[in-house]
Amino acid sequence: MNDDDLTFALQIAGAELADQPLDPDSPLGRLRTFAAAHPGVELGPDHVRQALAGTLPRLPQIDL
Numbered sequence: 001m002n003d004d005d006l007t008f009a010l011q012i013a014g015a016e017l018a019d020q021p022l023d024p025d026s027p028l029g030r031l032r033t034f035a036a037a038h039p040g041v042e043l044g045p046d047h048v049r050q051a052l053a054g055t056l057p058r059l060p061q062i063d064l
Helices: 003-012 027-037 045-053
Strands: none
């Protein structure tokens, strides 16, 4: 598959390939930031729901 085939397949699927950095305030950006800050946590449906709602914490919580 070449780049033209991939571009066509994405168009058929109603998507496009991003050529810019990911917006950190997007749901996917929030998930990636969370995953990078919490390497031992397995992401699940609740994390996705929180990312979509904008309530997913970005930094690890520090217990004092």
